Amino acid sequence: MIKSWLSSVIGLSSAIGLSGDNALARSFQDPRIRGWLMQAAVLLLVALGIFELVQNTVLNLQKANIASGFGFLENPAGFAINFSLIEYSAQSDFLRAFFVGVLNTLLVAVLGIVLATLIGFSVGIARLSPNWLVARLAGLFIETLRNIPLLLQLFFWYFVVLQLLPSQAESLTPGGGIFLNNRGLFVPRILWEAGTFAPFCAALFASLVLAFFARKKFALEGWKVLAIAALPPLLLLLVLGWPLSLDMPVLEGFGFQGGISLIPEFIALLLALSIYTGAFVAENVRSGVQAVPKGQVEAAKALGLPSGLIMRKIILPQAMRVIVPPLTSQYLNLTKNSSLAVAIAYPDLVLVFANTALSQVGQAVEIIAMTMVVYLLISLGTSLFMNWYNARLALKERGVA
Amino acid sequence: MRNQAPALIFGIVFGALLVYLFLPGAPSGPARDAQDLSKAEQENLAPEAARGGTLRVVRDRGELLCGVSQGLPGFSNPDDKGDWRGIDVDVCRAMAAAIFGDASKVRFRALSAKERFTALQAGEIDVLSRNTTWTLTRDTVLGLDFAGVTYYDGQSFMVRRDLGVSSVLALDRATICANTGTTTELNAADYFRTNGLEFEMVVFEKTDEVIAAYDAGRCEAYTTDASGLYAERLKLKNPDEHIILPEVISKEPLGPAVRQGDDRWADIVRWTLYAMIEAEELGVNSANAQEMKKSDNPAIRRLLGVENSYGQNLGLRGDWAFQIITQVGNYGEIFERNVGKNTPLGIPRGLNALWTKGGLMYAMPVR
Ligand SMILES: N[C@@H](CCC(=O)N[C@@H](CS)C(=O)NCC(=O)O)C(=O)O
Numbered sequence: 002m003i004k005s006w007l008s009s010v011i012g013l014s015s016a017i018g019l020s021g022d023n024a025l026a027r028s029f030q031d032p033r034i035r036g037w038l039m040q041a042a043v044l045l046l047v048a049l050g051i052f053e054l055v056q057n058t059v060l061n062l063q064k065a066n067i068a069s070g071f072g073f074l075e076n077p078a079g080f081a082i083n084f085s086l087i088e089y090s091a092q093s094d095f096l097r098a099f100f101v102g103v104l105n106t107l108l109v110a111v112l113g114i115v116l117a118t119l120i121g122f123s124v125g126i127a128r129l130s131p132n133w134l135v136a137r138l139a140g141l142f143i144e145t146l147r148n149i150p151l152l153l154q155l156f157f158w159y160f161v162v163l164q165l166l167p168s169q170a171e172s173l174t175p176g177g178g179i180f181l182n183n184r185g186l187f188v189p190r191i192l193w194e195a196g197t198f199a200p201f202c203a204a205l206f207a208s209l210v211l212a213f214f215a216r217k218k219f220a221l222e223g224w225k226v227l228a229i230a231a232l233p234p235l236l237l238l239l240v241l242g243w244p245l246s247l248d249m250p251v252l253e254g255f256g257f258q259g260g261i262s263l264i265p266e267f268i269a270l271l272l273a274l275s276i277y278t279g280a281f282v283a284e285n286v287r288s289g290v291q292a293v294p295k296g297q298v299e300a301a302k303a304l305g306l307p308s309g310l311i312m313r314k315i316i317l318p319q320a321m322r323v324i325v326p327p328l329t330s331q332y333l334n335l336t337k338n339s340s341l342a343v344a345i346a347y348p349d350l351v352l353v354f355a356n357t358a359l360s361q362v363g364q365a366v367e368i369i370a371m372t373m374v375v376y377l378l379i380s381l382g383t384s385l386f387m388n389w390y391n392a393r394l395a396l397k398e399r400g401v402a
Numbered sequence: 403m404r405n406q407a408p409a410l411i412f413g414i415v416f417g418a419l420l421v422y423l424f425l426p427g428a429p430s431g432p433a434r435d436a437q438d439l440s441k442a443e444q445e446n447l448a449p450e451a452a453r454g455g456t457l458r459v460v461r462d463r464g465e466l467l468c469g470v471s472q473g474l475p476g477f478s479n480p481d482d483k484g485d486w487r488g489i490d491v492d493v494c495r496a497m498a499a500a501i502f503g504d505a506s507k508v509r510f511r512a513l514s515a516k517e518r519f520t521a522l523q524a525g526e527i528d529v530l531s532r533n534t535t536w537t538l539t540r541d542t543v544l545g546l547d548f549a550g551v552t553y554y555d556g557q558s559f560m561v562r563r564d565l566g567v568s569s570v571l572a573l574d575r576a577t578i579c580a581n582t583g584t585t586t587e588l589n590a591a592d593y594f595r596t597n598g599l600e601f602e603m604v605v606f607e608k609t610d611e612v613i614a615a616y617d618a619g620r621c622e623a624y625t626t627d628a629s630g631l632y633a634e635r636l637k638l639k640n641p642d643e644h645i646i647l648p649e650v651i652s653k654e655p656l657g658p659a660v661r662q663g664d665d666r667w668a669d670i671v672r673w674t675l676y677a678m679i680e681a682e683e684l685g686v687n688s689a690n691a692q693e694m695k696k697s698d699n700p701a702i703r704r705l706l707g708v709e710n711s712y713g714q715n716l717g718l719r720g721d722w723a724f725q726i727i728t729q730v731g732n733y734g735e736i737f738e739r740n741v742g743k744n745t746p747l748g749i750p751r752g753l754n755a756l757w758t759k760g761g762l763m764y765a766m767p768v769r
Contacts, residue, residue, distance in 0.1 A: 062545075064663075065523060065545045065661065065662065065663065066542075066545040066662040066663060067523060067543065067544065067545035068542075068543035068544075068545075079587075079588045079591060079592075080587040080588055080591055080603070080605075081587070081590070081591045081601070081602075081603040082603070083577075083602045083603050083604060091588075091591035091592075091595065092595075160614065160618060163615070163618040163619065163620055164618055168619060183618070183619050183620060184577060184620075253575065254574055254575045254576075255573065255574065255575045255576040255577070255622055256575035256576065256577065256600075256602065258575070264604075265620065266604070343607060344606075344607070344611070345606075345611070346604045346605055346606045346611070346615070348605075352582065352605070352607075356516050356582050356583060356607060357516075357582045357583060357587065357605065359516070359520075359583070360515065360516045360519065360582070360583030360584075361539070361583070361588070362539075362543065363519050363520075363523070363539075363540075363543060363544035363545070364543075365520055365523075
């Protein structure tokens with residue numbers, strides 16, 4: 002039906018276009034307006050298609066007596082989650098469980114991206130090192146890790162981490178309330194006296210501003226900047242009478258109490274994702290560096306610059322233009338790959354929401370749609386940011402006028 | 403940046419449409435409210451029922467598609483030749499015997515706890531026979547119908563013997579491993595809360611991973627249906643080093659489920675089950691069924707299709723129950739063969755004894 006309607010519209014428009022020389026007909030002949038019309042028609046078609054699809058789905062679900070709608074989000078979830086950045090218990094509702102999952106996914110994705118970048122740049126540069134052994138080791142790292150499926154690496158890290166680490170009673174500890182065992186990593190948590198945390202944050206911000214001025218206005222470098230930056234928070238803490246205490250993790254019965262705990266699933270997932278992606282980033286970095294014309298390095302050497310400085314100030318800034326676009330897709334891959342978390346019980350969005358919640362309420366369409374929208378938004382956000390960054394790096398032609 | 407715009411617009415349009423259409427209480431499109439469906443569409447309400455039902459579809463296909471677990475000894479587990487064995491498997495075999503007169507006309511599909519309901523809803527299987535607990539939610543909003551109970555179970559906990567724990571109540575602050583998408587997760591949360599205990603839950607989709615994590619010391623306890631614990635314990639490195647704690651914290655009536663809306667198909671599953679229980683009650687088994695046809699007990703004659711044609715009332719062959727019993731066995735035989743005293747699981751009948759012997763197994767009268 003829609004097809005015949007469309008062809009009649011097209012037929013009509015061309016008929017008008019052929020027959021008359023009135024304004025309407027002329028506007029149809031204008032390729033720009035015609036283009037817009039076609040775009041609008043396609044958009045309408047797509048919207049209609051989606052509308053039909055969704056409507057049909059709802060109808061079919063009703064026929065099969067399967068509940069539909071988002072009402073379930075207000076019901077108590079009923080299941081526990083062992084790693085959460087926000088307050089959550091089994092009595093919380095499904096919406097909160099959803100956010101626990103979103104935040105856990107974001108956490109591992111953001112940290113994974115940072116780590117993968119660090120690993121990737123170090124290994125990528127090491128790959129080009131004049132030192133034979135360093136270059137070969139970096140090459141081995143890259144070739145091995147890129148060519149083993151991520152899921153296998155994930156299981157490897159998870160079960161290796163679990164098997165190697167001692168039980169809680171025999172925790173590895175460097176002292177200072179830090180413990181590592183097969184239940185995870187436990188570190189002390191800083192407790193702030195009421196109302197002192199916000200001023201501290203303000204002081205940190207002041208540090209940043211100070212450091213900026215120290216460098217830009219007074220051309221200070223290194224430890225002098227650090228010392229100046231450390232002043233505001235230190236002064237504040239002294240004035241307030243040192244308002245912080247440490248909440249130490251202690252083993253009580255079967256588990257550690259207090260402190261901050263990072264479960265082994267999180268550690269294994271973060272390791273696997275950042276090392277695997279790091280290997281790909283390393284290759285991007287290598288090709289980026291190699292794309293910088295040799296003359297640049299030779300010129301820098303001729304000026305007597307030390308090699309570290311050449312890398313930082315001459316090579317990398319130019320290499321970045323080649324590195325950033327493929328880097329973006331590595332970041333996107335890492336985020337999407339984080340959904341493999343489900344295999345090793347890290348409660349990310351897929352495990353908490355698309356698995357557990359889905360099987361408890363059975364509303365596959367709504368739950369999978371919500372999950373997809375989250376990944377879509379994270380990916381679009383990452384791309385937008387990286388494209389902005391890329392545009393900033395682009396060669397700026399000086400106005401020659 | 404510009405090339406992101408279409409995707410962004412698409413995402414927003416798609417998301418907005420979804421939200422609008424699924425808003426609680428929103429009609430599913432103005433002209434398409436459930437009340438004013440056209441007649442044609444109403445007839446279409448249960449598509450399978452209109453086409454002569456699941457039974458017709460199964461007959462035309464020539465085999466039954468049966469959803470089972472990914473490997474739970476005693477319930478549904480492939481043996482060393484790759485043939486499926488277990489109570490849940492035998493329920494499907496019995497259905498095939500009743501429908502085709504041939505217990506081998508079944509194809510099994512291994513499903514994780516998480517996949518099982520979607521597979522049934524989507525029509526990938528005709529019946530779900532996968533140690534699945536009958537609950538109100540599953541019976542209503544999931545669009546399923548439970549046809550009966552094949553095994554009365556309850557949830558328990560397994561721990562290492564050297565943990566020195568003899569009660570679940572001693573597991574305060576312990577870490578517990580379990581399968582995701584199960585009643586197990588929910589019961590554990592309830593139980594620890596009502597007893598004022600703290601705990602940490604680690605959940606995996608696949609049982610093999612739960613077991614591996616438990617074996618690697620990730621958790622103090624593994625919890626699932628007691629029958630499942632007995633079965634999974636066999637897979638551990640040293641089964642003797644693990645004990646099952648005495649508490650049973652929930653009711654887990656396990657039974658086969660079908661899609662809602664095809665009552666005749668649900669009847670076939672239900673009466674297949676009853677026929678097996680009734681046969682045990684009447685003392686009819688796979689060895690003596692032929693002989694029993696000569697019995698003058700009217701109940702036996704009815705069951706074996708010597709008198710009356712109950713099979714036809716179900717849309718099946720007249721000797722449906724006879725085929726079930728001779729090819730698969732009565733309930734007691736199935737129980738003993740798969741999980742009973744002489745199997746590695748060695749589970750006593752307990753709640754699963756006949757009602758006449760102090761258990762809960764009770765078939766509605768075949769008449
Ligand atoms: N009866 C419970 C639990 C069912 C369940 O999934 N149990 C696990 C552990 S016994 C299982 O079937 N594992 C075998 C598999 O993964 O296929 C339910 O219906 O939710």
